[in-house]
Structures are given as C-alpha cells and as structure tokens.
Amino acid sequence: MKKIFTVLSISIIITGCGGGDNNDIYSDGFDRNALLINITDNIIIPAYNNFSSKTTELENTIDQFIAETNQNNLDLVQTKWLDAYMAWQHIEMFDINMAEEINFRKKMNSYPANGSRIELNVLSESYDFNDPNHYAAQGFPSLDYMINGLQNGITIYNGADGGKYLAYLKALISTINFNTNEVKNEWISNRDNFISSTENTATSSLNKLTNDFIFYYEKGFRANKIGIPAGVFSGSKLPQNIEAYYHNLSNNNTSKNLALEAFTAINKFFSGVHFNNSTEGSSLKEYLNYLNATDDGDTLSNVIIATINTAEAAINDLDDDLMNQINTDNYQLLVTYDKIQAAVPLLKVDMIGHLSIDIDYIDADGD
Amino acid sequence: MILSVKKYINAYTDSSPLVIFRIGFGLMMLFSIVRFWSKGWIEKIYIEPSFHFTYYGFEWVKPLGDKIYILFILCAISSALIAIGLKYKLAIITFFLSFTYIELLEKTIYLNHYYFICVLSFLLIFLPLNSSFSIDNLINNKKSNSVPRWTIDSIKLMLGIVYIYAGLAKINSDWLLQALPLKIWLPSKYDLPIIGETLMQENWVHFAMSWGGMLYDLLIPFLLLYKRTRTFAFLLVVFFHVFTRVLFPIGVFPYIMIISALIFFDAKFHKKIINILKKIINPISKRLSQINIQNVKFYSNKKIIWVLAIFFILQLTIPLRHLSYNGNIMWHEQGYRFSWRVMLMEKIGYTTFKILDNDKNQFFYVQNEEFLTSYQEKQMSFQPDFILEYAHFLGKHFKSKGFENIEVFAESYVSLNGRRSQMYIDPEINLLNIKDSFKNKYWILPLK
Incomplete structure (x- = not known):
C-alpha cells in the first residue's frame, strides 16, 4: 500500500512539471524575443504601414477615376496599382494569424485572374469575396485585368455598362483596403503578444514565421512566379500564368520587377534588415550563426545567402520580359527555377534541423 | 536439461499479477483509443488522405473510409471487455485483429509502441488473463488462483526483449x-x-x-x-x-x-491492489463473495507452448535482420522498423519527384501536396520504402491520366542527426523499374 502510494505521488509530482503554461520568456540562450521584436517592429509593421498607404493612394486615384473617367486618370490608377503591388511583395510571406484567418494572401494575389468570373461579377453585381471561388476575381490580379486587361478599356468604362465596371473597381479596392486594415491593425494590437511568444511549439511566433517564410519561398515565390509559368509542374509552359500578366503585356518588365522585389523582401527577412533602411538586426541568420550551423566549412547562413543571391542573379540575367523569355527560350527559366530550388533543401532540411522547429502534431517516437 | 524445462513448464504461481496486467492493459488501451479519437486523428490519418502508405506484404489492407470508426469502436469495446474479463478470449482476439488492421492501414504513423501493442496483444491471446477476478469466473463458475509460471514470465520476457534491443540500438x-x-x-x-x-x-x-x-x-x-x-x-x-x-x-x-x-512485482503486491479494487466495488463484491466459485487447476496446453516458443524466436531474430545490410542503418533504414529502435535519430528530408514523359520528351515536377497530407509528405521524404511506394503510385496515377511512356525520378535531400543534407536517392534511377523487396536497396546513395 505504502509502496503504491509513494509511486503514485512521485508520478504525479513529475507529471506536474510538464505543464509550463506561464508567460515567461524562454530561450536556448539565443534571444528569440529580440529576433521577434526586430522582425515585427522593423520589418513587418513598417512594411504594412507602407503597403496600406499605397493601397489608400490607389483608392484615391480610383475615386478620382470614377469622378472623372478619362484615360489620364486611368493611367494614374495604373501607376498607383504598380506601386501597391510592389509594396505587397514585402508582406505576402507573413501569412500569420489574422492574415491566415481571412485568407488574405489568396484574396490579394491569386493569379491568373479569372476573367470570365470577373465579367460575370461585374454584370450580375452580386458576388461574395469570401467565397474561395472568387479568390481569383479580386485582389491585384483582378485589378490588373480591370485596369490593364480590358480591351478599349476607357471606352468600356464610358460605355453602357461603364457604371457597373466602375462599381466593381471600387468594390475591389475597398475590399483590399478593408482586409489590409484588418490585418495591419491586428499586427499593431497583437504586437506585444506576438513578440513574447518565444516558446518552441507549433503555434509559437518564430515557428510560424519560419514555416510561413519557407512556405512562401517554395510556393508564393518559387512555384507561382517562376515554376508554374515555366511549366515545371505541368510539362508544358504556361506564359499566361505570370504575375501581373496584363500590365506586363504593355510594359514588358512588370513580372520580373515584382519577382526581384520579392527577392529583396526574402533577403531582408532572412538577414533581419529593416524595411525602411539597411540597418541589420536580429534574424534567422543570426540565430543560425548562434547555433554554429556550418556547412562544409562555411556557415549555413552564408551558404543560404549565397544560394539565394545566385538565384537572384539568374532572374536578373533573364529577358526583362518574362513572357518573352518563356516563349523564346524557356530553358533559361527552367535553369533559373533550379537555382531557386537549390535553396529549398537548405531552408527546409538544414535550417529547420538546426532550429529544431517543432511542427509535429501527432505522436512520434523519433523514428 | 529437458527435465528442468519440464519442471519449469509445470511450475505454478499465483495468478494475481496476470489480473492486474489484464485490467491495466484493458484500461490503457481504452484510454488511448478514446484519446486518439478525441484528437481528431482518425479523420486526419485514416479518412482525409487520398493515398495510404502500406507495409511490404500487406498491400492488400485497404482503407475503409468512414467504416474505420466501426473498427475503432470494436477496438474500444474489446479493451473494456478485457479490463473486466468478460469473454476474455474473444475480446483479446478481436482487439488484436482490429488494432493490427488499423496499424497496417497507414505506415506513416508507424510507432514502436503501436507495434508493441500488436505484438503484446498477440501474446495475450495465449495467456489465461481471466483466470481469476474476472466476470468470466462468475459465468463459468470456475477460477484458477494459480497459473503456470511461464504465463507471467512470457510477459516479462517480452518486456525484456523490448528494453534490451532498445538499449543495444543505442x-x-x-x-x-x-x-x-x-x-x-x-x-x-x-x-x-x-x-x-x-x-x-x-x-x-x-x-x-x-x-x-x-x-x-x-x-x-x-x-x-x-x-x-x-x-x-x-x-x-x-x-x-x-x-x-x-x-x-x-x-x-x-x-x-x-x-x-x-508485472515484475510479486503476487503479494498485486493482491494488495486487488484488495483495494475489491473495496472500491465493495457493494457488489460483498454479494459476489457469497457466490462460491470453484477453484480449478489450470493446465498448460502443449500446443500453446510451441506457438509461444516460435513467437519468441521470431521476436529475438527480427530485430537483428539489419545485420544483413551494409552501411548505416539509420541512413538506409533497412531493418529499422520492428526492432525497438526508439528516439535514435533526427532525420529530415525533402523529396520531390520528376516525371519524364518520353513520348513528348518533356518533364515536369510533382506537387506532393496534391496527393499527400503534410504529415505523409514529411514521413515519405526521408524513408526509402515510402519514396519507392509513392513513386509507383505516381507512375500509376499519371499513366491513368494518359501519360503512357513515363519514368519517375526522385530528387531527395536528407539530413541525419544534424549532418549537412545530402542527396539521398540516386537521381538517375527510374524508380518505376525498382520493385520493393528485402534485397539491398542499392539506389540509396551512401551516407558521406
């Protein structure tokens, strides 16, 4: 009896130690808190502020275009649209919390735009932007269709159904601004919470940031911008699937510029460089260096940066018009894809391995 | 020697350790099934995935869709019956079969402890765990307060095998x-x-x-x-x-x-626990104690002893089969499973597949998330037999989509215990030409 009691009580005491649900800041010696503060205060929030000011400007020019529907004002909308799209490249990777909840990324940047769905929406004047079937009928690609893709654009806006087209344009931009404000405001109000979540669980801040960063690199960047148009997943090339397809038709360098801008964002995030200037703060790079992650004599972080730079250089070497590149010499795009791809195992296997990021969600006994 | 074996087989001991083991086992199983269910894992693991990884030789085990719940219910009921010792034999056979079928359905969740439960429940089929303090005693009006020593010892032996092989693997x-x-x-x-x-x-x-x-x-x-x-x-x-x-x-x-x-404690210890249990169910047990159950001698069945002898010979040899393969077992994983190798490695992989279409002379890459859940993809990415099975699945899938003349190649990077990631599978080998077998998997590149 006594024996059983001792055994039981010891078990309970030991089991009790497993809780750990208080709000202390934990670390493996590395200051995760400083990393989160740098990424949040110097990258994410400034990037969102910048982005939301660009989308507000875009809305203003659209309002102006609605008031005075002429080519001059449409040109202005096109310019502001591109500014906002460039700014978007800095936030797409942060698909966390509110952004994830409202499917922000999919609503903002699902391409190619679904032209026939857009036309239907315009004319029927009834649609639900929260319906996944309408993700490709809103956001930047749909604006691209509306302002750069309509043949005889200005005559349509001034035509019989012009009012409906203008109304849809307004609906698109006000939805973008509404969603953007929701996400931005949550980043600001939830900031303290976010930076103090330093434990190592599947839902803690750094784990989510890191997973989303890798997911973005693999999907939003590698696959969407280069892989899919080059036909990496389909066997045959799909040039109409490039980002900003319609704007690129007239300006020729839009898709490439957006991809290069995204590279800047990727580099800044990995090295912790501030959004507004070139000051470097705490980052995944610093974390890896702290953990002494090495790779054939060099540090893992250097190898990752070098690999990403090689990929960036490869994109730079492509024809300014990605569509032209695909149509004339797609092989170069496939080579570029391979160079982008080279960083994926480094991020997904080596970096994750060193950080020991906890993403398990079912039992495991380590085999 | 033969004499002492005979003497051992005929030696008797108190049956209470078996009773406590039976109750503990039944309740733990009931608990773990309820836990598994409540976490939503049945849905996640057995219903959601469109493709299931199966074990070599057990490809015929097919998913049941929503009917899988029946199997889990069967498993839970038999666990409860085992705990109270009602229709013990039927219950433990049902438990073994349903639990094992569930495990065979999806290789990605192979865990040594699930395998342990399969093996243990097989062993328990042959042991008289209901010989005393069970409902079966009341029904049959028979009990055996003493049982052959080997019945308890075989459980100890099984546990010993698990621990010692786990230790050797370290x-x-x-x-x-x-x-x-x-x-x-x-x-x-x-x-x-x-x-x-x-x-x-x-x-x-x-x-x-x-x-x-x-x-x-x-x-x-x-x-x-x-x-x-x-x-x-x-x-x-x-x-x-x-x-x-x-x-x-x-x-x-x-x-x-x-x-x-x-189970390692002596009968005295277990009797004390039984007495506590009796006190808990006091009102019932008082009435029960008035029923006079006949105490009969339990006889060993020779056939059972032979079955168990073969069972233990297998248990001792299966974990050693890796000796017939060269190289680092944690890298190539040939002979890794069913060998009590627990918590031995941190292995992460990243594997993509290239489909070469010889008719059109073009290639494309597969997006794994189209076919696999994230957990399946994670497990597939560093285990060669998963990679091969999935490659064959992809081959079949794309052939059914009209790609007649295709080849499937893996581009795989794996990191073992913090080493730098390395190419894992020979990227030049068309995996559709490889059949899974016990032969050495030469298409796994050696660990540098």
Whole structure:
C-alpha cells in the first residue's frame, strides 16, 4: 500500500512539471524575443504601414477615376496599382494569424485572374469575396485585368455598362483596403503578444514565421512566379500564368520587377534588415550563426545567402520580359527555377534541423 | 536439461499479477483509443488522405473510409471487455485483429509502441488473463488462483526483449560519442520550466542522458527481476518514462510501459491492489463473495507452448535482420522498423519527384501536396520504402491520366542527426523499374 502510494505521488509530482503554461520568456540562450521584436517592429509593421498607404493612394486615384473617367486618370490608377503591388511583395510571406484567418494572401494575389468570373461579377453585381471561388476575381490580379486587361478599356468604362465596371473597381479596392486594415491593425494590437511568444511549439511566433517564410519561398515565390509559368509542374509552359500578366503585356518588365522585389523582401527577412533602411538586426541568420550551423566549412547562413543571391542573379540575367523569355527560350527559366530550388533543401532540411522547429502534431517516437 | 524445462513448464504461481496486467492493459488501451479519437486523428490519418502508405506484404489492407470508426469502436469495446474479463478470449482476439488492421492501414504513423501493442496483444491471446477476478469466473463458475509460471514470465520476457534491443540500438557512435540526437533535441526544449534554460542546454547533460538512457534500457529488465533492486528499479521506470513524456510527444507509451512493468512485482503486491479494487466495488463484491466459485487447476496446453516458443524466436531474430545490410542503418533504414529502435535519430528530408514523359520528351515536377497530407509528405521524404511506394503510385496515377511512356525520378535531400543534407536517392534511377523487396536497396546513395 505504502509502496503504491509513494509511486503514485512521485508520478504525479513529475507529471506536474510538464505543464509550463506561464508567460515567461524562454530561450536556448539565443534571444528569440529580440529576433521577434526586430522582425515585427522593423520589418513587418513598417512594411504594412507602407503597403496600406499605397493601397489608400490607389483608392484615391480610383475615386478620382470614377469622378472623372478619362484615360489620364486611368493611367494614374495604373501607376498607383504598380506601386501597391510592389509594396505587397514585402508582406505576402507573413501569412500569420489574422492574415491566415481571412485568407488574405489568396484574396490579394491569386493569379491568373479569372476573367470570365470577373465579367460575370461585374454584370450580375452580386458576388461574395469570401467565397474561395472568387479568390481569383479580386485582389491585384483582378485589378490588373480591370485596369490593364480590358480591351478599349476607357471606352468600356464610358460605355453602357461603364457604371457597373466602375462599381466593381471600387468594390475591389475597398475590399483590399478593408482586409489590409484588418490585418495591419491586428499586427499593431497583437504586437506585444506576438513578440513574447518565444516558446518552441507549433503555434509559437518564430515557428510560424519560419514555416510561413519557407512556405512562401517554395510556393508564393518559387512555384507561382517562376515554376508554374515555366511549366515545371505541368510539362508544358504556361506564359499566361505570370504575375501581373496584363500590365506586363504593355510594359514588358512588370513580372520580373515584382519577382526581384520579392527577392529583396526574402533577403531582408532572412538577414533581419529593416524595411525602411539597411540597418541589420536580429534574424534567422543570426540565430543560425548562434547555433554554429556550418556547412562544409562555411556557415549555413552564408551558404543560404549565397544560394539565394545566385538565384537572384539568374532572374536578373533573364529577358526583362518574362513572357518573352518563356516563349523564346524557356530553358533559361527552367535553369533559373533550379537555382531557386537549390535553396529549398537548405531552408527546409538544414535550417529547420538546426532550429529544431517543432511542427509535429501527432505522436512520434523519433523514428 | 529437458527435465528442468519440464519442471519449469509445470511450475505454478499465483495468478494475481496476470489480473492486474489484464485490467491495466484493458484500461490503457481504452484510454488511448478514446484519446486518439478525441484528437481528431482518425479523420486526419485514416479518412482525409487520398493515398495510404502500406507495409511490404500487406498491400492488400485497404482503407475503409468512414467504416474505420466501426473498427475503432470494436477496438474500444474489446479493451473494456478485457479490463473486466468478460469473454476474455474473444475480446483479446478481436482487439488484436482490429488494432493490427488499423496499424497496417497507414505506415506513416508507424510507432514502436503501436507495434508493441500488436505484438503484446498477440501474446495475450495465449495467456489465461481471466483466470481469476474476472466476470468470466462468475459465468463459468470456475477460477484458477494459480497459473503456470511461464504465463507471467512470457510477459516479462517480452518486456525484456523490448528494453534490451532498445538499449543495444543505442550503442552507436552518434548516440554515445556525440550525444546525438539528444544534443539537437534537448536545447530546443528551452521552454520547459526550471530545467529548460539550464540543464537542457548543458553539454554534459546531453551525454549523461545518452549514456544513462542506454544503460537504463540494458539494465532495467534485470533490476526489475531481482527482488532487492525491484522497488528502486520501478521508481526508475516511472521517472524515466514520465521524463521522456515531458520531453517528447510520445503519447501514452510511457504510461503503458509503467503499467506493464508492474508485472515484475510479486503476487503479494498485486493482491494488495486487488484488495483495494475489491473495496472500491465493495457493494457488489460483498454479494459476489457469497457466490462460491470453484477453484480449478489450470493446465498448460502443449500446443500453446510451441506457438509461444516460435513467437519468441521470431521476436529475438527480427530485430537483428539489419545485420544483413551494409552501411548505416539509420541512413538506409533497412531493418529499422520492428526492432525497438526508439528516439535514435533526427532525420529530415525533402523529396520531390520528376516525371519524364518520353513520348513528348518533356518533364515536369510533382506537387506532393496534391496527393499527400503534410504529415505523409514529411514521413515519405526521408524513408526509402515510402519514396519507392509513392513513386509507383505516381507512375500509376499519371499513366491513368494518359501519360503512357513515363519514368519517375526522385530528387531527395536528407539530413541525419544534424549532418549537412545530402542527396539521398540516386537521381538517375527510374524508380518505376525498382520493385520493393528485402534485397539491398542499392539506389540509396551512401551516407558521406
């Protein structure tokens, strides 16, 4: 009896130690808190502020275009649209919390735009932007269709159904601004919470940031911008699937510029460089260096940066018009894809391995 | 020799350890099924995926869709019946069959502890766990207060095999000389209270725990066997398993091992627990005690002894089959499963597949998330038999889509215990030409 009691009580005491649900800041010696503060205060929030000011400007020019529907004002909308799209490249990777909840990324940047769905929406004047079937009928690609893709654009806006087209344009931009404000405001109000979540669980801040960063690199960047148009997943090339397809038709360098801008964002995030200037703060790079992650004599972080730079250089070497590149010499795009791809195992296997990021969600006994 | 074997087979002992083991086993199984269900894992693992990884030789085990719930219900009911000892034989056979079928359905969730439960429940089919303190006694008006010694000893032997092979597997250079993978895992547990930022970060702790774990596994069966060290050993069992539970997501396994280890205590200890149980069910047991159940002698069945002899010979040899393959077993994983190799490696992989269409002379890459859940993809990416099975699935899939003349290549990078990631599968080999077998998988590139 006594024996059983001792055994039981010891078990309970030991089991009790497993809780750990208080709000202390934990670390493996590395200051995760400083990393989160740098990424949040110097990258994410400034990037969102910048982005939301660009989308507000875009809305203003659209309002102006609605008031005075002429080519001059449409040109202005096109310019502001591109500014906002460039700014978007800095936030797409942060698909966390509110952004994830409202499917922000999919609503903002699902391409190619679904032209026939857009036309239907315009004319029927009834649609639900929260319906996944309408993700490709809103956001930047749909604006691209509306302002750069309509043949005889200005005559349509001034035509019989012009009012409906203008109304849809307004609906698109006000939805973008509404969603953007929701996400931005949550980043600001939830900031303290976010930076103090330093434990190592599947839902803690750094784990989510890191997973989303890798997911973005693999999907939003590698696959969407280069892989899919080059036909990496389909066997045959799909040039109409490039980002900003319609704007690129007239300006020729839009898709490439957006991809290069995204590279800047990727580099800044990995090295912790501030959004507004070139000051470097705490980052995944610093974390890896702290953990002494090495790779054939060099540090893992250097190898990752070098690999990403090689990929960036490869994109730079492509024809300014990605569509032209695909149509004339797609092989170069496939080579570029391979160079982008080279960083994926480094991020997904080596970096994750060193950080020991906890993403398990079912039992495991380590085999 | 033969004489002493005969003498051993005919030796009898008190049956109460079997009773407590039966109740403990039944309740633990019931608990773990309810837990599995409540976490939504039935849906996630058995219903959601469109493709299931199966075991070599068991490809005929087919998913049941929503009917899988029937199997889980069957499993839960039989667990409860085992605990109370009602229709024990039928219950344990049902449990073994349903549980094993569930496990065979999806290889991605292979866990040594699930395999342990399959093996143990098979063994229990042949043991008289309902010989006393069971409902069966009331129904049959028969009980056996003493049972052959071998019945209890075979459970001890099974546990001993698990621990000793787990200990032997830890004798490798990564584990002992570099404290890997604990050196990777423990520092990442910095969010544990008190020890997280202190002990878990210390190099000596990583080594102490590696060596301690190895010695624990190798010695614990013996410490439990000897009466003098038994209580100490049991406290060690509790400490060890609860500690691993705190550190790692290993579910109910620690508790199963703790409950199982009670079998090493003598009959007196188990009788005390039975008395406590009797007091709990006092009102019923008072009435029951008035019923006079006949105490009959339990006879050993020779056939059963032969079955168990073969069973244990297999249990002793299966974990050694890796000896017939060259190279690092943690890298190529040939002979890795069913061998009590637990917590030995941190392995991460990234594997993509290239489909070459010879008719059109073009290629494309597969997006794994179209076919696999994220957990399946993670498991597939570093285990060669998964990679091969999936490659064949892709081959069949794309052939059915009209691609007649295709070849499938894997581009695979794997990192083992913190080493730099390396190419894992020969990227030049068309996996559709490879059939899975026990032959050496030459298409796995060697660990540098």
